[in-house]
Amino acid sequence: MNGVDIVTRPGFWNIPVWAIIGIYVLGIAAAICCAVGIRKSYLLWRAGKPYAMDKETKRRWGFFVKEGLEQKRIIRKPLGSWLHFWIFWGFVFLFFGTCLAVLDWDIGKLVFGKQFLAGNVYYFYKFILDIAGVVCLIGLGMAFYRRFIKQGKQYEKSVRFLWILGSLAVIILTGYIVEALRLAAENPPYASCSPVGNFLAKVFYSGMSKEQLEAQHLYIWILHGVISLMFVAAIPMTYFAHMYKSPTSIYWQRTKPRGLVEKIDNIEEQESFGISKFGQFNWHDRLNFDACVECGRCTSVCPVNRAGGPLDPREIILSLKKRMMEGYTKTEEVLVPDVVSKESLLACTTCGACVEQCPSRIEIVNTIQQMRCSLALEEGQFAEGVAKTLQNIQSVGNPWGLDPDTRWAWLEGLDVAFAEPGVHYDILYWVGCSAAYDKRNQKIAKAMIKILKHSGLSFAVMQEEMCNAEFARRVGEEYLYQIQTQTNIDNLRQYNFS
Template identity: 40%
Template sequence: MPVRETFWNIPFEIQIGFYAASVIATLIFAWGVKLSFDLYAKGPKKRQGGNFATRFKTLWQDIFLQRRILKRPAGILHAAIFFTFVLLFIGTALATLDWDLAKPLGLRLLAGKTYLIYKVVLEIAGVTAIAAVGLSLVRRFGLMTKRDKKPGIFCLMVFLLFILISGFFLEALRVAALNPDWAYLTPVGLFIADTLLDGLSLDALSTLHVWTWLIHGVAGLVCVALIPFTFLEHVYKVPVSVFWRRLTAKGFLEIIPDMEEAEAFGLSKVSQMTDTQRIMVSACTGCARCTDVCPALAAGAPLDPRRLVEGLKNALASGEDTNLEAFVSREALKTCSTCGACYQACPARIDIPTLVVELRRHLALEEGDFDAGVRTAIEASTSVGNPFGMAPSTRFDWAKDLDVPFAREGDFYDILFWVGCQASLDTRARDIARAMVKILRAAGVNFAVMAEERCLEDFARRAGEEYVFVTAAEENIANLKKYRFRHLLTTCPHCFNTLKNEYPALGGDFSVVHHTTFIAQMIDSGRLKLKTGVPLGTIAIHDPCYLARYNDSTGSIRKALDAIDGTRRAEVTNR
């Protein structure tokens, strides 16, 4: 009966040495992992617990099913490496259980047909792993001319190839020496035996087998021991990052507690990095998916998201007193638009925009360091309530001939229309506000605007100026609470995100709806009647970052356009 002989031809003293080496390798691995978690624990505690069902679901989808990795064609190679190494690990674990636990009890797990199936599965996994690692080497160090070619990763991948190939050579030696009936189930080993080992004596095969077994086994144990200290660290750091990610709304930024009494703001030293931030930064693999999608970098800005995170990772490894500015360029920080493309692309779910804002908070609140344009906009907004520096009395000039109602205390409105600075004061964008009023009237909606409306200061907050944002938020929330309304309607994605996701933390918990969702609802309910016979032709859709990426809202605008006869929509690629 076919059966797996784990230590065939291996002297007893070598077996004992291998077990001892296995214990040492495992202890080194455990020590390295402990060092990682000790580093996480040194930071201020911000890790959020709870929602474990959601966390485990995402872990299953992102890690075990490789969902985010497979969003790009190149992810197929990574997924192939992942799944094949999982199978090879399971195969090794089964062999250990079979030999060390089942066999002493008079049982065999890997015998008969079970063993033959085991052989076939591992044969396929091994061949696939060699192909995937080999192609990854060619892609990463041959075809990708713009990507950093790190020698350490190259050596590590070659080392993995060596372990895989030596495993097949080891199998070939067993096949050549024993000539088992099931040899046809291991075609790679059989091919090597017939072509390279044919003619060798049994003594020569046995000696070569012992040395190959030693080299293969030691190489495998070295690989295990090196995991926490090399690029392979991502096999446990990425799952930890995915599991402990923030589960708050993606567009949410935490309020600085006791801001008026705080002595330091944001991030300037490693010691200020929270446990969650350390977990995220440590999980970076340098895959550069964030870099590939960054619009700022594509436009020639000095920002490279991968280099930013790698800089923070290097700073984290340099000690608690390390100044982050030595590793992160402030000019790069200033050019980030916080569009969220990097976060959406990152397999480790590293929230780069939030890290950028925390770094900016230090520059803004401790050093007053802004670009000239941002400084001018903040000064104007704090002075006259809008970043354009226009007189507050002109805010509703767009509505002079529309007889737009202003909210009155005590009255109830279905919709309170938050117009926003852009639609109120930009001459090109005013048509948006005017069109929205016409739609509200066409749908027979009881609505009003708020005379006290002023800038939400979202742009200032993203630039790091938290104090200006909180001051404006407290004023806006107090004014909004004076009126009774069912929904707060916005046309600006940034206003929508701020009112929906950030104001609740300051006591402004309102029902906020974006105009695309509202219009789709009005069409569905029949309250908004569309004209027929007036086709709009082809309309290209560019999803706003703070609507699509931060709030996962992409369907309403498409649904509304599809309801218009003779209208075709075109999706904008690379957006």
Template identity: 50%
Template sequence: MTAPMPADFPIRPAFWNVPIWGEIGVYLLAAVTIALCAWGVCLNVKRWQKSRSDRLASDPERRNRLVSEVALQSRIRETKAGRMHAILVLGFFVLFLGTATATLDWDVGHYVFGTQFLKGNVYLFYKLALDIAGLAVLLAIGFGVYRRWYTPSDLPRDARFVCAYSSLAFIILSGYVIEGLRLAVQQPQWMNFSPVGALLAKLFLATGAGTPALESAHIILWVVHGLAALAFIATIPFTFYAHLYRTPMGIAVRKPGPNGALKKIDNIEEQETFGLSSVAQLRWTDRAALDACVECGRCNDVCPAVRAGTPLKPRTIVMKLRDRAKEGEADGKKLVGDIVTHEELFSCTTCGACARACPAEIQTPDFIVDMRRHLALEAGEFPEGAAAALENTASVGNPWGLDPYERMDWAKDLDVPVAEEGERYDVLYWVGCAASYDRRARRIARSMVKILRAAGVNFAVLAEERCHAEFARRLGEEYLYQTAAQENIENLSRYTFERILTACPHCFNTLGNEYPEFEGGKFTVIDHPTFIRELMTSGRLRLEGGVTDELTVWHDPCYLARQNHIVEAPREVLGTLRPNKTFPKEAGEKTFCCGAGGGQMWTDQQNGKKRINVIRLEALRETGANSVATACPHCLTMLESARAVSGKEAEDMRIADIAEIVASAIPDEEKSA
């Protein structure tokens, strides 16, 4: 056998060793493939459109979100598995780009301009880049296989994922073999710029196979590889790889604004049904969001209810809704009760950890609250213990059921100014029910008054303040919430002030993010860590003393850090007085819930093996700190409760709100002012 002459000049050999029928066939099949893929996508979109209509709200962040989460994979890259997925995406994109470039090189460069641009150093770089990209994809696939089938996890392991991994791996591997066969025949001097192909070529040559055998193997495998690649593209809408377009769509249609803001039921008194009790009530944007799920399980990994051992698993909720939407409800089973159980729904704290972790940004708590609304407003069903708090809020304006005339008892001997009509105030301090009635939380309100006076802030409190019933809304009792909202907005509108100051993240989220949906409900609202930092930065608040080297661990409240992205302000404030501060593993926007949200603070149910607040306190204690700082009266209550049941090892832990820590550092003469 005569050794083939090496190619002296590197240039892409399009359709090398491929007969004319193969060249023509690939174009015809490509057209059919694209048509089938487009048809599948259209079927998917039509299925979405059969749902209730829903106007896609204007969202100035939509473009930035798509760039960040789809193109840059920002959220996905937060975990080890996510980083491997990002490598797969990048490698896959480079391979796709390489295929598109090759098509342009031959169909446009060769046929239109009579020349190719994939030649010389450009071609060598092109070959090296594609080889590396293929290896990256194979590495990511190998990691995925190992993680899914060879490590303890609850990731799905059915045939869908076997096909997903094996089909993509086959396309990459067969592409390498085809290249190796070609290089074994041509043996160009530059073949090492295709390192995998060159290695395979040397192996083929080592077998002693002749040129005819190599060429025959090449054309057979070229056909098989081409058919596999085209079949992969054609079936994208019908396989797991549909997430290539479904996930970006889910991200695009997610609700604008903060995750913690729920959608209002408009004209609630005129509605005949409430919430979500049938998949027929899903909007097209809901179906698009549910279809975006890739079943990665990140939501389960961060969910406090899952960690506590309750029946709730966010991924399961999404998959039940998604599958029910596809299969229909002909079996007669109820969506709420039979498919999704009450125990699942009422185990959620609405902390938003699942939505924050989800690569598709599926707002699972919104679906849960919608199903709770059905139970609350149509069936009158609530978790055990919640009914009393709801009745108290409706009758006397606070969940404790205490006399509304006692709401200002926290301010005895402080001579706190009460808002008067016709007067102008820089700040209207919204005290909140916890700081008004709970004996421990009252110290927060008193500390805030000290801070406001020390800084010379022109402030007042609202005599007519009543519970905004945020907890009721998240339990599904939207009617009570809207009644309270309208009453509060009417009272607030009577007074003149620049901003509302809150010392509770739930109050902040409600007044700042949810009240604007009501007529006259747009107010400028500021949280107390941000406000305190503002006072300190401007020099209006002088802190003398109070600095200690005591190791203090900071607990981020969910509705402050995760739902409203307020992370740095409390850290800066705490750092001035507790320079020796630390943080648990789950902190910032990835904070772990205290267990109070979603109305859980007012329920007596114990669905889990362990209480969420105890789990959180243990994580805080693991930092070695004996002092805990936070910025939420509910977190304060839950952590104090956990400390009380955690035994002697937790007795020495001190838990305080950031307002208390700052107030303790105000000079004595200003304290008495």
């Protein structure tokens, strides 16, 4: 207690000077190791090609808060989501609790001669940290159950993840034991403010002498400190690196519309297309690979994978991450089939379900599309049946190879005009290939025409309409897409509509 009988946090209770000095030295070394490791990650990302990200800082901080801190994307699933939420926020409180303890003693006590963790503030501080530890342990227990007991092929059941969960649990449990030993030795009146530590003190240590308690306290305190600092030092080198990699990926996610395929400018002048070698990936791609948390959500929602197809989005990202970690000597080696199988790339439907579910906002579809573009434009490789469909689009303007002269046969008797140059129309109705050729979809088009007629607006259809070839772009045939798109744009410019 201090001079006015206000209880303050006991700093280094029962800890000799040599242990205090040792823990400070280890703490500084651990912080340096962690900082060096984070810098290595940064250099690994920046080794990729330049990529200009859109500058929407305010929006990016919104992503960071909602998806990184509030974890709105994480908590979509009942068990897996909440256990991560509890582990995350439990350790956030424990981390800041440790920081407050350092400030309270090293700054408050040693510099200003007054501690701020005193009285009711200290009691509340102790209670919150005890509860935070319990929340973490519950989350870790749930994680163990989900990964090692509950069935689920997307979860890796290995010693690596057993160590990951176990190391976190050991740090929390040794912290509780240190607190329990001190409470058992001192038996202070505020012991109930540490419910877990007080419970352990009464159940396991009530019959021990003060000398025994102090001896065990010193031993466990050193063990707890060393393990905790080793954990800090090892963060960049282990699975725990996702604590900074995932939030970074969330912050730097593309703000452009989901599924947007970026145009290849001056396509006829390009010497290469898409990505065929790892060295062609940009820094944002590399950050994405490194940010994977191996949760398997992408694979669990992939329609191709669920249907028994060859596509496993998680394995694609992990394979690329492994290649990145192998160093610069392999950046010029081909990716397909050495790293990623051709079958898995060609099987993707580009639906975007994997990106929507990814907690790190990894652009998996964009990565697949870039590699598929290389297969299409440099090697002419497509999934079965796709090449014929592309030929049909190029030759007759529709994916089924049907007679272009019959495109408007369904309009017979509907009194719909074809657009004429120089005439103004309120609406130029783009029908599309499916509605023009498929009898079921023709019913939709006819219903739309009825709506337009009842609206009183002037409208017409464009006789030169043909496939926009967006499908071709998705399978990597950017050249055909640009030709078809430009043709349609040129035709549209003939007419006046608004």
